[in-house]
Amino acid sequence: MIELKIYTPKGIEHEEKYDSIVVYDQHSGSFGVLSGHIPVISTISNGYVCVKTGESEKFIAVKGAVFKMQNDEASIVSEEIAIGESSEDAMNKLKESYLRRLNENKERNVELALAENELKKQIKKSKAGHI
Amino acid sequence: MAEKKQIKERIQATNKTYQITSAMNMVSTSKLKRSEKSLKTFRPISDEIIRIMTSLLASNDELTHKALLSSSSKPCYIIIASDRGLIGNYNNALFKFFEAYIASHHKSNDDFMVATIGFKAYMYAKKKKYNIVNQESVNNRDDILFTDFEDVSNSILKMYLNDEIGKTTVFYSVFINTLNSKIVREHLLPIHIRERDKNNIDSINYTYEPGKESVLDSMINLYINYSLYRIMLEAKTSEHAARMNAMKNAKDNAKEIEEKLTLLYNHARQNQITTELIDIINGSNAV
Numbered sequence: 001m002i003e004l005k006i007y008t009p010k011g012i013e014h015e016e017k018y019d020s021i022v023v024y025d026q027h028s029g030s031f032g033v034l035s036g037h038i039p040v041i042s043t044i045s046n047g048y049v050c051v052k053t054g055e056s057e058k059f060i061a062v063k064g065a066v067f068k069m070q071n072d073e074a075s076i077v078s079e080e081i082a083i084g085e086s087s088e089d090a091m092n093k094l095k096e097s098y099l100r101r102l103n104e105n106k107e108r109n110v111e112l113a114l115a116e117n118e119l120k121k122q123i124k125k126s127k128a129g130h131i
Numbered sequence: 132m133a134e135k136k137q138i139k140e141r142i143q144a145t146n147k148t149y150q151i152t153s154a155m156n157m158v159s160t161s162k163l164k165r166s167e168k169s170l171k172t173f174r175p176i177s178d179e180i181i182r183i184m185t186s187l188l189a190s191n192d193e194l195t196h197k198a199l200l201s202s203s204s205k206p207c208y209i210i211i212a213s214d215r216g217l218i219g220n221y222n223n224a225l226f227k228f229f230e231a232y233i234a235s236h237h238k239s240n241d242d243f244m245v246a247t248i249g250f251k252a253y254m255y256a257k258k259k260k261y262n263i264v265n266q267e268s269v270n271n272r273d274d275i276l277f278t279d280f281e282d283v284s285n286s287i288l289k290m291y292l293n294d295e296i297g298k299t300t301v302f303y304s305v306f307i308n309t310l311n312s313k314i315v316r317e318h319l320l321p322i323h324i325r326e327r328d329k330n331n332i333d334s335i336n337y338t339y340e341p342g343k344e345s346v347l348d349s350m351i352n353l354y355i356n357y358s359l360y361r362i363m364l365e366a367k368t369s370e371h372a373a374r375m376n377a378m379k380n381a382k383d384n385a386k387e388i389e390e391k392l393t394l395l396y397n398h399a400r401q402n403q404i405t406t407e408l409i410d411i412i413n414g415s416n417a418v
Contacts, residue, residue, distance in 0.1 A: 077180060
């Protein structure tokens with residue numbers, strides 16, 4: 001069994017033992033590891049890992065990540081993760097959260113600009129400089 | 132009578148200010164604790180990225196990357212400020228520090244590029260008519276995500292690799308303790324591996340998939356993003372501490388003003404009572 005730990009800026013987000021792990025990166029392709037694999041390091045700019053235990057499998061989409069394995073202990077340091085039942089499902093979840101955040105940021109920029117204008121208007125109106 | 136009413140209104144307004152600033156002080160205190168915890172959680176992750184890259188570079192002396200080599204192109208400065216105000220001198224001190232650095236190193240705004248993180252930094256750079264890398268404001272939210280700034284960090288790396296910009300330095304405020312913070316500048320590009328990191332490499336002989344060059348190429352990108360994330364966490368912690376102090380001062384001042392105004396109000400009330408009594412006495416004397 002391989003013990004997998006996934007770290008994100010929030011800390012350890014996922015920790016479980018698996019029979020095998022397949023690492024897939026959109027740019028550099030894929031490779032698989034089983035128990036007893038030689039020490040290996042790989043990067044995953046955008047991709048996923050497929051983890052298997054017996055018949056069940058799970059897909060974990062990762063972004064800006066590093067995969068490292070030695071002595072049957074695997075770790076992934078990732079910016080963000082999303083777990084899904086298929087690779088598409090996991091990747092879509094990650095993409096959705098990315099797009100949601102971008103939209104939130106755009107709205108926030110507009111709100112901040114409006115708030116700043118309003119504040120300027122109110123300061124001018126209150127003639128605070130003449131008190 | 133009119134004077135009494137005016138003072139009463141001012142007391143109410145000051146009390147409201149006291150309540151708001153007290154609440155903001157408490158919120159900042161709790162956010163500061165959370166931010167410190169995030170920084171503590173993230174440091175080992177950031178160290179791991181540095182360790183992997185240092186180990187990779189140590190595994191082959193001939194392995195190199197353009198991001199590791201210095202460039203003579205015009206420098207780029209990343210300013211990390213806050214999104215919002217009510218933060219005392221936090222942003223202004225940073226901008227003054229940056230301006231002093233610019234004044235001593237450059238003659239014209241065309242000699243350098245600026246990238247901003249945080250709405251206040253963006254507005255400042257626009258006002259100063261600097262050449263800005265990012266087309267719109269990059270959010271500096273309390274819950275920082277890589278998504279927020281990766282566009283600007285990717286642009287900076289790409290521009291550095293294309294020789295459009297040279298040495299890249301980050302200006303930000305670093306948290307020391309709740310009362311003190313320090314404005315620092317930290318070099319981001321070219322990537323410089325510190326001596327203490329060079330001594331902290333993995334002794335295991337790893338295989339790099341799909342190859343050392345390809346892994347290094349990706350690692351450079353990750354290194355920039357993870358370094359910037361750590362810097363942003365440091366700046367965010369400092370921001371919360373600054374806001375906590377600013378709100379504490381505002382709260383104390385509001386309390387002091389409220390006490391003074393209450394005294395003034397009591398004087399005015401006493402004056403009114405005295406005047407009324409004199410009127411009554413004068414009236415009864417007249418009868």
